[in-house]
Amino acid sequence: MAFDYDLFVIGGGSGGVRAARIAASQYGARVALAEESRMGGTCVIRGCVPKKLMVFASSFPNAVAEAQDYGWDAQIGDFDWPAFRARLDSELSRLEAAYRGGLERAGVTIHDCRATLAGPHEVRLADGRTVSAKHILIATGGWPVVPEKWQGLGAMTSNEVFGMDALPGSILIVGGGYIASEFACIFNGLGVKTTQFYRGAQILRGFDEEARGHIADQMCENGVDLHLGTDILDITRDGTGYKVKATTGHDASYDAVMFATGRKPNTDGLGLEALGIELKPNGAIPVDAYSQTAIPSIFAVGDVTDRANLTPVAIREGHAFADTIFGGKPTTFDHSLIPTAVFTQPEFGTVGLGEEDARAAGPIHVYATAFRPMRTAFIGRAERVMMKLIVCAKSDKVLGCHIVADHSGEMIQLAAVAISMGATKADFDRTLAVHPTMAEELVTMRTATRSHDG
Numbered sequence: 001m002a003f004d005y006d007l008f009v010i011g012g013g014s015g016g017v018r019a020a021r022i023a024a025s026q027y028g029a030r031v032a033l034a035e036e037s038r039m040g041g042t043c044v045i046r047g048c049v050p051k052k053l054m055v056f057a058s059s060f061p062n063a064v065a066e067a068q069d070y071g072w073d074a075q076i077g078d079f080d081w082p083a084f085r086a087r088l089d090s091e092l093s094r095l096e097a098a099y100r101g102g103l104e105r106a107g108v109t110i111h112d113c114r115a116t117l118a119g120p121h122e123v124r125l126a127d128g129r130t131v132s133a134k135h136i137l138i139a140t141g142g143w144p145v146v147p148e149k150w151q152g153l154g155a156m157t158s159n160e161v162f163g164m165d166a167l168p169g170s171i172l173i174v175g176g177g178y179i180a181s182e183f184a185c186i187f188n189g190l191g192v193k194t195t196q197f198y199r200g201a202q203i204l205r206g207f208d209e210e211a212r213g214h215i216a217d218q219m220c221e222n223g224v225d226l227h228l229g230t231d232i233l234d235i236t237r238d239g240t241g242y243k244v245k246a247t248t249g250h251d252a253s254y255d256a257v258m259f260a261t262g263r264k265p266n267t268d269g270l271g272l273e274a275l276g277i278e279l280k281p282n283g284a285i286p287v288d289a290y291s292q293t294a295i296p297s298i299f300a301v302g303d304v305t306d307r308a309n310l311t312p313v314a315i316r317e318g319h320a321f322a323d324t325i326f327g328g329k330p331t332t333f334d335h336s337l338i339p340t341a342v343f344t345q346p347e348f349g350t351v352g353l354g355e356e357d358a359r360a361a362g363p364i365h366v367y368a369t370a371f372r373p374m375r376t377a378f379i380g381r382a383e384r385v386m387m388k389l390i391v392c393a394k395s396d397k398v399l400g401c402h403i404v405a406d407h408s409g410e411m412i413q414l415a416a417v418a419i420s421m422g423a424t425k426a427d428f429d430r431t432l433a434v435h436p437t438m439a440e441e442l443v444t445m446r447t448a449t450r451s452h453d454g
Helices: 014-023 040-048 048-058 058-069 082-105 178-191 209-222 311-325 353-360 408-420 425-429 439-443
Strands: 005-010 030-035 108-112 113-119 123-126 130-136 140-146 170-174 192-197 225-228 232-238 241-246 252-254 256-259 263-265 298-300 340-342 348-352 364-369 385-392 399-405 450-452
Touching: 005 014, 005 108, 005 113, 014 030, 014 040, 014 082, 014 311, 040 048, 040 082, 048 058, 048 082, 048 178, 082 108, 108 252, 108 353, 123 348, 140 450, 170 178, 170 241, 170 252, 178 192, 178 209, 178 340, 209 225, 209 348, 209 385, 209 399, 241 256, 241 263, 241 353, 256 340, 353 364, 353 385, 353 399, 353 450, 385 425, 385 439, 399 408, 399 425, 408 439
Parallel strands: 005 030, 005 130, 030 108, 130 298, 170 192, 170 256, 192 225
Antiparallel strands: 113 123, 123 130, 140 263, 232 241, 241 252, 340 348, 348 399, 364 385, 364 450, 385 399
8 A cells, every 4th residue: 555654743742853853864754744833842832941941040039149148249130021031932933943944854744733543544634634654653742731620710831831921929839740849949039929739748749758858848948838738629810810728728819820730641632542542541642662552553652652751751762663663673762760850949850769669679778968068058058959879789789869959950961871871889989079069979978878678
């Protein structure tokens, strides 16, 4: 059977774009891609990139305060959100054009419309056309969810936050994951009176417990009004704002409310169920190690599979798919050791197992330290950084590394190289310290803080 394309990709985010570009440019496949919104997906348009730029913007008041303590006659005025947003919009448009240009140079045919599945080898475009492809890749990502009870009130999610006309004077952020916690720190840094509700006992569920507590304490110290074990009983519009009743009796009014209580895979209306693909309860597409669905011609990568919802993971999955199907090199991506950074203030870099998961797997030694870094200790600041290594008691292999400190994302990337190569604690110990730095603590912790028998 002759197909219109060798590959049709549905979704123009990081995973889909990488798969399309590699298949076309490196392996000569005839590739088409459909994107109904803006090229670049969540990461470029409404996620990692704009969020990180907001992190940068929110850090300057504290930087100026530190500069004053160091002797500079430094001052900072009000934050000009419209000016920042205009520059942000311009940068996102530049990045979107770069993504589109990369696809065009690779020879990928772009369809700027929604696409759905019409069969195992057929895609129906929103303009009415139906095209065929030997392989179909679904890379439609995920979407933030507002609890059904609170829909229709105009509350924000991470999708809308970058399009605000003005900064609110106060905001309630609901949720305790990395998105909620990052935006709590961002708004707080921008001068917005920030409250965060999380119904759980501690923010950042799934990460190392000690690191979670350290970050929460520092966020509170920095001015975030964090309420744990707290949920919403009722929300009503209060003029231009919101009146919120909490389960703990913390009732207050806010200029804005942002929900960061979860994301769901973008599979609604794609036509998967009609083809016999049974979705997971949250709408995720089940795939095997090669990102193949129950239908051999249909594959899926990225957040739509709900494996590890991170941009670099989607990129690696997309690349592995192209290598496997079009390069003749069966390739899988190992999801077991994923370094990542949470851009709270303080920042959190982590790779490997946390203490709780590691101790459940067997005997471990824990090396941990918390200290006042030189830069802020000099000016009498109380903030502390935390560094932690989890080590297998039997093999001496480093199972996890966790850093809570400024620029920990930069540090964890290099630590991840060593850990992914199987570095032992002895390897860390014989590595010369770079002095004076915060990172030198990673190679100077000689005595275990505690041990667990598993």
